[in-house]
Amino acid sequence: MIRRIARRLLPDSIAARTAATVVLALFLTQAVSALIYLTDRPEGPPVHSFRVWVGRVSAIVQLVESTPQAERPRVVRALDDPILGVDWRDKAPRVRPDPPGMPLEFLRRRVRQAIGDPDRPVLIEMRHDRGLGPPRPLPLPDDPRGPSMVRLFVQLTDGSWLVFTSGEPPDGPFQMLRFGLWMAGIVAVVAALSLWAARRLTAPLAGFAAASERLGVDGEAAPLAEVGPRELRTATRAFNLMQERLRRFVADRTQMLAAISHDLRTPLTRLRLRAELVEDPEMQRKMLADLDEMEQMIKATLAFARDDAQKEPxxxxxxxxxxxxxxxxxxxxxxxxxxxxxxxxxxxxxxxxxxxxxxxxxxxxxxxxxxxxxxxxxxxxxxxxxxxxxxxxxxxxxxxxxxxxxxxxxxxxxxxxxxxxxxxxxxxxxxxxxxxxxxxxxxxxxxxxxxxxxxx
Structure with a gap:
């Protein structure tokens, strides 16, 4: 049952089967590589998790507070990056009120603990510019998706504010999708190249099959060109030799048949002359009738042999x-x-x-x-x-x-x-x-x- 299903699913041509074999081998190689990549990763919290994110925020707050105001813009620009955007503002930001049912207090408490100031003003708002739709519960502390959902405002000791905005984590939610698309693209390119190469490789086989079919129709067809790999050249040489032997066999048989039919005319002529000398009229009639029938058979045989040997275009x-x-x-x-x-x-x-x-x-x-x-x-x-x-x-x-x-x-x-x-x-x-x-x-x-x- 399994073999029957496998035979139905397998392509019918050698070129397609060769290309499918190459693509399957490539796919298995990619799958094993992906498995190794996903399993052989260093332990520890993700680089963009809440724990690491809060530590970076507290370090930046302490660094900016220890920097003179004249130098703060330059320091903030140096600290700003796509992973964690940093902005320094003089005025208090306008923040939407916390959405009901969202446990943001634990994040505020973690930031204050990391800074070492339990009374530090810290504002948090859910980001709506990410296209996330309705508010959802915050992820776990080590979930790398968490910081990308919020914007954090921390007041400095001089009354100014630092604004922290997270970008997409390096290992974002579309990592596997991107990986899958890349792998599909590679497989598609390799499949196209493999099919092209397989067709080039098996093109002489198609000519070999066409010549085999033509042999049953036209025994005088030209021999095949001995091209391609060594095995195919050997098979082509054997095919040409077989075709030549068949041609000689047919020619010898036809020539022999024509020769026999032609040589029979001489004894038939002698028999006809002797039948003319038979005195019994009835016996003479029967003998001449038999000779006429034999002559008709010979003529038909000669015509058959001539047509068989004729090379009409x-x-x-x-x-x-x-x-x-x-x-x-x-x-x-x-x-x-x-x-x-x-x-x-x-x-x-x-x-x-x-x-x-x-x-x-x-x-x-x-x-x-x-x-x-x-x-x-x-x-x-x-x-x-x-x-x-x-x-x-x-x-x-x-x-x-x-x-x-x-x-x-x-x-x-x-x-x-x-x-x-x-x-x-x-x-x-x-x-x-x-x-x-x-x-x-x-x-x-x-x-x-x-x-x-x-x-x-």
Whole structure:
């Protein structure tokens, strides 16, 4: 169950998986670093807690009181900083009254104790310029958020006032948010770079996959360039070697088939001459019929071998125009053939080879079904051709066997109607060399349907 879920969550491409691995490793490294940073911290009160803050306030008060008035502005400017702002005023400040329910007295008492004067005038007001909303209870003495919520006024012995205003503590409430944003930014940048690098690394694999798919369509495709890492170069070299061996195997088989078919013509000619000398007319007729059938098989085999060896260039062709032309040719020959579909539909293929494959299917429907109705439709990525007839159909278990070379049905499609069993085999071979296929199926209303799919 866990493995199934993991397989669904994992990216499908090698580039994405490589990038995800790098990003995950980076994220874990950042998480461990954050954990160490947050746990391995010095003990003691925070540098901006009430305890430290009150100590600084009392020290500054004592320092300013011991400084002559003429020097106080310069000293106050030197003491003023973003963490604890210090201001010296001659007049008493206007302070809002303490909000009800706010225990500010303990802070006032702590400041007086630190200064050493229990009767020292100390005013405290809640700061409303921090956007804190309604007043809230003061935090604990060691909470670093506490001083940033108040402004403190302490009267000096000469009647002037020191005003203490705290800034945001170094470790403010948005520290983790900032840390998280920084980490997310770093992860995003590393993820983008990792994905780019992984795609560059796996680009030869995409070409390798495309070449493997092209090999089943075009055996004469150019070999792959041996580039990339050592392992990929080794795999590419093996693929090119396999492609060359397959090309030689097909060429040798085709040449052997053509040679055998050609060499059979000589003994067939001698047999025909000898059959002419047979005195029994019935025996002579049967012998000549057998020789005619053998000669037809040889011619079909030679045509199959020639088309298999032919290196016709591929190019764009109008499939709709091709089908209409084939139907018109059969109508001119007195056959029943109709076309229904778009006026134009372009595919990439070999015109002569496709014409032969589709002609074989249409002639098959006319020969065994009395006519053919050809349909053409455009689909996503494919062109679909249907060739229907009104014949008896074929047994379901024979739907694939009829595509084997020299295979013919004995009952539903007799030998007497002609053919040597290479028409469907040739058609499927040509269509598969184009990256398509052909299948046969009985129609519910009767008759047989041949369905052709060709990539667009």
């Amino acid at each position: 591929r190019g764009p062709l109008d499939l709709a125009d091709l089908l209409q032309s084939l139907c018109d040719d059969r109508v001119d020959a007195g056959c029943d053939a109709t076309y229904q579909g778009p006026g134009h539909l372009t595919v990439d293929g070999r015109p002569v080879a496709l014409r032969r494959a589709l002609a074989n299917l249409m002639d098959n429907a006319i020969a065994y079904g009395g006519g053919c109705r050809v349909g053409l439709a455009a689909e996503v990525g494919n062109a679909r051709i249907t060739i229907d007839d009104d014949g008896p159909g074929i047994p379901v278990e024979e739907a694939e066997k009829v595509f084997a070379p020299f295979y013919r049905l004995e009952r539903s499609r007799s030998r007497d109607t002609g053919g040597v069993g290479l028409g469907l085999s040739t058609a499927r071979t040509i269509l598969r060399r184009h990256g398509g296929d052909v299948t046969l199926a009985n129609r519910p209303e009767g008759g047989l349907r041949a369905t052709v799919l060709l990539p667009r």
